[in-house]
Amino acid sequence: MKKNDWYFEDFFVGQEIDLGTRLVSEEEIIAFATQFDPQPFHIDHEAAEASIFGGVIASGWHTCSMMMRMVVDGLMSASSSMGSPGVDAVRWLLPVHAGDTLSVLYRTTKVKASASRPDRGVVWSRWAASNQRGELVCTIEGMGMFGRRPAEGLHA
């Protein structure tokens, strides 16, 4: 995919985009959490083994950030993305353990052309991450603005 393969017009309700998989290593869990979420079960192998989690688990923000990377690689980098005003209903449903492999699915839930700005529209989506056992571990309700496809021949 290249920039602007995807415009607002390419999104439709019910559309599902498979964003592939990502292995989560203990090393990167600890590196992220050391910077942003230094709780013992995120950064300390021994403490995490002794905790109710039985081992190091990813910061919820790390899980979201990994999902974002998959959305960027699988969709946004090839799109007319104009940024996002935010996300809703971030849910950390199950721990993400070191060694887990996340699979992420992007589902379009609503599309709306902007009434005030004819060059763009808003796309609502649900991002769902599952682990290698098919268990849902994190969901996010996303929002993004995308540019509309230029009219054919406009600049011809």
Added chain:
Amino acid sequence: MKKNDWYFEDFFVGQEIDLGTRLVSEEEIIAFATQFDPQPFHIDHEAAEASIFGGVIASGWHTCSMMMRMVVDGLMSASSSMGSPGVDAVRWLLPVHAGDTLSVLYRTTKVKASASRPDRGVVWSRWAASNQRGELVCTIEGMGMFGRRPAEGLHA
């Protein structure tokens, strides 16, 4: 503060906790976004200068993660925190530029003791990050579970 200075009972509606300030460097914006959100205005100094943002801006997920670090340092690391089921209404209101200094305020909005689990309660909160001009740049509606204070003399 030390672990368990803060229990569920120490939270009350309307409470405001000043989590201090954090300078955001271009280096860390680029480092985060290179890993998790490699869009040109987050990772490329030249491209960002030429963009509508006029310079590198932080990934929204980086802003959230920096806020999390301030919540951990200023509150959670000294608390009986038992984790979080998620957050709501993440809003990226204004760009966070390289060189900005974020100030973060934690406000308790609701508290509810668990009916089914007498050892814990849920605390709802609003995290608000402002820049050095006092402009609100990001808000998050947080949720957290906290352990209740053990009864006096229980283990005496």
